[in-house]
Amino acid sequence: MTISVQYFAILREQRGLTEERLNTAATTPAALYEELKARHAFSLPSNRIRAAINDEFVAPTALLREGDRVVFIPPVAGG
Template sequence: MIHVRIQYFAILREQRGQNEETLATAAATPTALYEELRARHGFTLPADRIRAAVNETFVAADAPLREGDRIVFIPPVAGG
């Protein structure tokens, strides 16, 4: 198990009901962690529509997660 900090934005923040949390997980990748959280919190967006950032940098969906990582899941963006 590793401990990671997750920050939530936009639709995920509303569906989670909080801005951030720290948790222990056995998930090895952002996609695995998202699926775990989606099952727990009922996020409506499927994993294939979510990008991930680790420590404020975009990463691949199958990038390795490490102890202490700060993770943000990025729902479809809509700037401009």
């Protein structure tokens, strides 16, 4: 399945880009994060990351669908 992933903040820096399209066998944001964390040595553990699909927060166990745009959200720090 082809998914696009957008990166922000510390994940953007650790990945070295802002967006990519990739093929994955992962069926949930949680599984996809683990796959990418292992590949790119992301420092944040999955329990500190939230996920969004197509600009809405989702549970880590939500089902991914072909063409989804996924964002992994590190702990926020506005204000």
